[in-house]
Structures are given as structure tokens and as C-alpha cells.
Amino acid sequence: MTKSYRVVLIEDEELARELFKQLINESNGVFEVIGEAANGKAGYTLIQSLKPDFVVTDISMPVWTGLDLIHEMKQTMKELPQTIILTCHQDFHYAQQAVHLGASSYLLKDDCLSDTGLLIRTLISLVPSVIDHAEKQRKQAELETKLRTNEISINRNSLLSTMRKSAKEWQSYLSQTLRVPMDNSHQYLFLVEFDRKSLRFMEAEEPEQKLWEFAGVNVLQELLQQHGYANVVAVNVSRFLCICALTKHVPELASDISDSLNRYLKINSFVHCHQAVTSLIEAEQAVKQLLKEHLLFFYEPHKITVHPQMPESPHELMSTDQKSDWCKILREAMYSSTLLANEMKHLAEEARQKQWRPQDILGICTEVLLNIKLTQSESAGSSLRLQTLLHHLGTCQTMRQIVDVMLLEFASQNQKTVHSAAEQVVLQKIELMNADMSQSYSLEEMAASVGYSAPYFSRTFKKVVGENFSQYLMHIRIQKAKQLLLTTDMRTFEVSYQVGIENYRNFNKIFKKIVGMSPNQYRIYGKTTMEDQNI
Numbered sequence: 001m002t003k004s005y006r007v008v009l010i011e012d013e014e015l016a017r018e019l020f021k022q023l024i025n026e027s028n029g030v031f032e033v034i035g036e037a038a039n040g041k042a043g044y045t046l047i048q049s050l051k052p053d054f055v056v057t058d059i060s061m062p063v064w065t066g067l068d069l070i071h072e073m074k075q076t077m078k079e080l081p082q083t084i085i086l087t088c089h090q091d092f093h094y095a096q097q098a099v100h101l102g103a104s105s106y107l108l109k110d111d112c113l114s115d116t117g118l119l120i121r122t123l124i125s126l127v128p129s130v131i132d133h134a135e136k137q138r139k140q141a142e143l144e145t146k147l148r149t150n151e152i153s154i155n156r157n158s159l160l161s162t163m164r165k166s167a168k169e170w171q172s173y174l175s176q177t178l179r180v181p182m183d184n185s186h187q188y189l190f191l192v193e194f195d196r197k198s199l200r201f202m203e204a205e206e207p208e209q210k211l212w213e214f215a216g217v218n219v220l221q222e223l224l225q226q227h228g229y230a231n232v233v234a235v236n237v238s239r240f241l242c243i244c245a246l247t248k249h250v251p252e253l254a255s256d257i258s259d260s261l262n263r264y265l266k267i268n269s270f271v272h273c274h275q276a277v278t279s280l281i282e283a284e285q286a287v288k289q290l291l292k293e294h295l296l297f298f299y300e301p302h303k304i305t306v307h308p309q310m311p312e313s314p315h316e317l318m319s320t321d322q323k324s325d326w327c328k329i330l331r332e333a334m335y336s337s338t339l340l341a342n343e344m345k346h347l348a349e350e351a352r353q354k355q356w357r358p359q360d361i362l363g364i365c366t367e368v369l370l371n372i373k374l375t376q377s378e379s380a381g382s383s384l385r386l387q388t389l390l391h392h393l394g395t396c397q398t399m400r401q402i403v404d405v406m407l408l409e410f411a412s413q414n415q416k417t418v419h420s421a422a423e424q425v426v427l428q429k430i431e432l433m434n435a436d437m438s439q440s441y442s443l444e445e446m447a448a449s450v451g452y453s454a455p456y457f458s459r460t461f462k463k464v465v466g467e468n469f470s471q472y473l474m475h476i477r478i479q480k481a482k483q484l485l486l487t488t489d490m491r492t493f494e495v496s497y498q499v500g501i502e503n504y505r506n507f508n509k510i511f512k513k514i515v516g517m518s519p520n521q522y523r524i525y526g527k528t529t530m531e532d533q534n535i
Contacts, residue, residue: 005127008035008050010043010057010088011067011220016109020056020086020119021113027120040064044072047081054123055083063377070101082126084119086112094392107454152234159233159241163288170284175241178231180280183243186228187276189283190256192220194238195268195397213237215265223260235291243280270398297358298351298399318360330368330406344403351399358399360405365393365402388465422460425450430465433473437480437499444468477501478514485523492519 007024018338021033035050037043040057041064048054055073060067066085073080085099085106099106105122112119112132162173174180194216219233220242228246230390235241242257246345250256254271261269274290297315326347333343351361369389388406398403429446446469447457458469477499484495496507511519 002031003053004029004072005123006034006050006052007031007056007123008037008043008046008052008081009033010037010040010055010061010066012058013063014037014038020112023116023119024056024123027123031123033122038062040066040069040072044069047073048077052081053241054126055081056119057083057085059085063080069099070103074102079460084122084126120506126258152213155231155233156235159235160291162515163284163291170287171281174280178480180231180243180245180476181229182245182279182281184228184242184247186246186249187280187283188242188244188253189274189276189280189290190224190240190242190244190254190257191272191274192240192242192261193218193270193272193397194261195270210237212265215241216261219260219264220257223256223495241287241290245280246336248463297397298355304528315357318356322356323360323364326364327367327371330364331371334368341407344406348399348403361399361402363397366390366518367404369393369406385481387476388472391479394479422452422456423464425452426457426460426464430461434476438497440500440502441473474510474514478511481507481511481519482515485519495519 009017009021009024011020016402017036017038021036024031024033031054034052035043035046037046039061043057044064045056046052055069057066057069063073070083073083082104083102085103086109088109097462104126106359107122158173158177162169162177174205175182213236214232216238217234217240218234220240221230224232224242224244224246227248227250228244230242230244230246233241233243254273257271258269261267272290273284273493274286276286329343330340330347331456333340347361347364350356393402393405396405429450435440443461444454447454452460461469461472467475479497482494484490484498485492488495490498492508493504496504497503499507501507501510511522515522
């Protein structure tokens with residue numbers, strides 16, 4: 001860049017203005033501060049006379065604020081300079097308004113001070129200052145999305161911070177932060193969770209997952225606000241807490257939520273409704289419980305459940321005798337479809353009535369399936385079927401899904417499958433992968449080793465397994481890692497190497513995305529659970 005771009009700097013604090021001026025002028029002549037002002041009105045006069053390429057302005061200033069300045073420029077000037085907003089955390093909502101008025105970018109002052117090149121990089125990203133209208137609209141939409149995504153993160157942090165404090169803080173959060181209209185008589189908490197079995201973004205990188213989070217908040221907010229006040233907080237990428245004060249009772253609202261998510265996002269969901277008996281102010285404990293417990297395990301489709309009082313612990317520990325008895329019952333029932341269906345129904349009913357822990361029920365079903373596999377002769381594909389089955393069982397979020405997996409396993413046990421020659425080859429390669437996961441495997445190399453083209457091998461692989469090569473390989477690596485974490489004293493980096501993921505940091509990131517917690521957290525949680533079961 002040979003041109004020197006002209007900048008007007010507007011900041012009411014003199015020391016801060018001098019610092020930002022120094023940062024801009026250290027750009028080797030690319031940018032030059034040609035005018036300074038201590039408030040928006042004085043800055044507007046400079047902008048009119050100097051016609052700069054860029055305006056860097058604070059939000060909170062005397063006389064005219066940064067918002068007043070941007071509004072006046074928009075009303076009176078034909079061509080606006082590129083405008084960068086400097087703001088503090090507490091001024092974030094003003095930055096949102098500035099973007100809606102036409103600001104080009106916004107930066108947190110603390111970020112500029114900790115990263116001295118940030119302001120220059122932002123200025124460079126906005127060169128040339130005159131861009132065609134379509135490009136400008138695109139950038140504006142991207143910026144508004146970025147702002148909304150940051151707003152989602154701020155809302156989540158605000159809620160989680162409040163939950164760690166007193167009941168008085170919860171009341172203040174409702175009345176002052178969220179401004180919930182307490183005079184609306186129908187007050188609800190909806191907990192909405194995406195069904196992991198239908199999540200199309202599980203293999204996506206974090207930026208794409210943020211878009212799904214953004215989309216989930218938008219769909220829920222738009223639907224619920226048709227019936228009164230609603231504030232949707234994204235607890236994580238797949239769980240949302242909806243705080244509602246509605247003007248009327250909407251009996252089918254839980255069903256409407258599920259239908260809307262399926263219609264617009266093509267994702268199935270679980271919806272739990274807690275109706276406040278008196279008001280949301282009294283629902284603090286309910287919120288805490290909704291955020292941390294698996295309350296959707298006994299979910300029934302579209303059923304609104306009312307809990308006047310939330311128990312301290314929503315799930316009860318199964319006794320050793322109870323687990324032993326149910327293991328025996330299910331093992332014997334696995335030889336009759338009618339008997340198995342009836343016993344799984346009885347298990348579900350008793351588990352729901354006694355509110356047994358999800359991990360105990362999953363443990364029973366896992367033990368039954370492992371026992372059945374051990375009594376069968378080894379054959380090509382048996383190890384694969386077991387790994388796939390355990391993976392499906394591990395992703396179950398509800399009792400209903402566990403029942404479905406068990407009944408499907410019975411059907412597969414009693415169905416003789418004839419594999420083609422190509423499928424037999426794929427099964428042999430899968431057995432090889434399961435036998436030694438420390439090796440690196442590629443689709444192309446495997447296909448070449450058996451004389452198949454990569455696309456043909458890939459299609460056959462997916463037909464046999466039900467998922468593509470990279471997804472299956474990652475699933476069995478993580479399944480093996482979970483086993484090693486619970487049954488050995490290997491350090492995390494050793495487990496990573498043992499399952500074929502040589503980049504230790506990448507292993508941690510992938511494990512947390514799939515399992516929902518870090519490897520160390522999983523080891524502590526898993527061993528604690530096993531100790532509890534042996535009490």
C-alpha cells in the first residue's frame with residue numbers, strides 16, 4: 001500500500017487518545033491521524049471539513065456520544081467514512097446500536113491494549129474504504145452476526161455467573177438484566193436439547209457450531225416471543241434455556257418448539273417444561289437443576305411436565321442387587337422379541353418411577369450386550385458390530401432411545417446377513433483397524449491395498465457400517481480412549497498416541513467435542529461413578 005489513509009480520532013480521555021494515536025501512526029505511513037476531538041460534536045465538525053477515510057471513535061463521550069455522531073453522519077453525509085467503534089465491555093449494547101446505524105467495525109479497548117496490532121489490522125481489513133454496495137451489505141450482515149454471536153456468549157456467561165450467587169442476585173438478574181415482566185401470569189422455563197443422533201454438525205469445526213447455536217437461539221426466540229416475553233440462553237451448542245413470561249397459556253407450545261426446530265433446522269429435539277407455581281423468582285433451584293442434570297432422560301414426546309418443587313438430586317442410585325437382577329432378566333429376554341420388548345417396557349417404567357440414574361441403566365444394557373457377544377463365536381464383522389452398537393448406546397439421551405437400541409440389537413442378532421465379496425473385504429479391514437488403533441489409516445491406502453478405487457471402497461464402507469470412513473475411525477479411536485482412561489494409569493498423551501492421534505492438543509479437542517468433557521474430566525467422572533456403583 002503506497003497511499004496514506006487519513007484517520008480522524010475521537011476519544012474524550014486524553015491519555016487514551018494519545019495511546020490510540022500512537023498505535024495508528026506506527027503503521028509505517030499507511031495510516032495517519034489528521035484530526036483529533038474529545039467529543040462527537042467536535043469530531044463531526046472535523047469530519048465535515050477533513051473528509052477522512054476512517055473515523056475511530058469512542059462510544060461514551062460528553063456532548064455527543066459516538067451513537068449521536070454516527071446518526072448525524074448518516075443523516076447528513078452522502079458518503080460515510082469507514083467507522084470503527086471503540087468500546088468497553090459495559091458499553092457492548094451501544095456497540096450493537098452503532099453497527100445497526102452503519103458502523104464498519106467495533107473493537108474492545110482492552111483487546112487493543114493487549115494486542116497492539118489489532119487496531120491497525122482492523123483498519124487494513126477495511127481498505128479500500130470505498131467498496132461497492134453489495135460488498136458493503138455483506139460485510140454489514142457478517143458483522144451483525146458476529147455481534148449476535150458475542151451477545152449469545154455474554155448472555156450465557158451472565159446466567160452461569162448468576163447461578164453461582166445468591167437468590168437475591170437471581171431476582172436482580174430477572175428484573176434488571178432480563179427485564180422480565182412479572183405481571184404476566186403464565187411463567188415457564190423450557191429446557192430444549194438437540195437430539196445428538198440427528199445433529200448434523202457434530203463433525204463440524206467450532207465456527208460452524210457457533211452458527212448452529214446462533215440459529216437455535218433465533219428459531220426459539222422468534223417462536224416464543226409470539227406469545228409474550230421470552231429470553232433464550234444458549235447453555236451450550238445443543239442445549240437452550242428459555243425463560244418465558246407469556247400473556248396466555250399455550251398448551252401445545254412444547255410441541256410447537258420441537259416442530260419449529262425440525263422444520264427450520266432439520267434437527268430433532270427434546271423439550272422439558274417447568275411451570276412456575278408462583279413466579280420465576282421462586283424458580284432459582286429449578287434453573288440450577290435444569291442446567292446441570294439429565295432431566296430429559298425420561299422424556300416423553302411433546303409432554304409438558306410441571307415440577308412445583310425440584311429435588312436436590314433428580315436421580316437415585318440403583319443398588320447392586322437391582323442391577324444384578326435386571327442384567328439377568330434382560331439376558332434371558334434377549335432370545336425372544338416379545339419377551340425383550342415387555343421386559344424393556346417394565347425396566348423403563350420402574351426406572352421412571354424410581355428415577356434411577358441414566359448411567360446405571362446404560363451400564364446394565366452394556367453389560368448384557370457384552371455378555372451376549374462373549375458367548376458367540378467370533379466372525380468377520382462381530383467386533384465391528386459390537387463397537388458400533390456400544391457407540392449407539394453411548395449416544396442415547398433418553399430411556400426411549402435405549403429401548404430402541406436394545407430391540408434393534410435383538411433384530412440384528414436374529415437376522416442372517418449375507419455380505420458380498422466387497423463387503424467381506426471391508427469387514428476384514430475394519431477388523432484390522434479395531435485390532436490396532438495406534439496406526440494411521442487412510443481411505444485411499446486401504447482402497448489401494450485391496451485393488452478398489454477410493455470412491456467404491458468408501459460407498460461399500462458406509463453401506464456396511466452406516467457412517468463414513470473418517471467418522472467411524474474417529475468414533476472407535478475415542479471409544480478405545482475412553483476404555484484406556486478408565487482401565488489404565490496411562491497419561492493422557494500416552495492414551496492419545498495409543499489410539500492413533502499423535503497430536504495431543506488435537507486429541508483433547510476432538511475428545512471434548514464428542515464426549516462433552518475433557519479426557520481428564522472423563523477419567524475422574526468415570527472412576528467416581530464406578531466407585532459409587534460398588535458402594
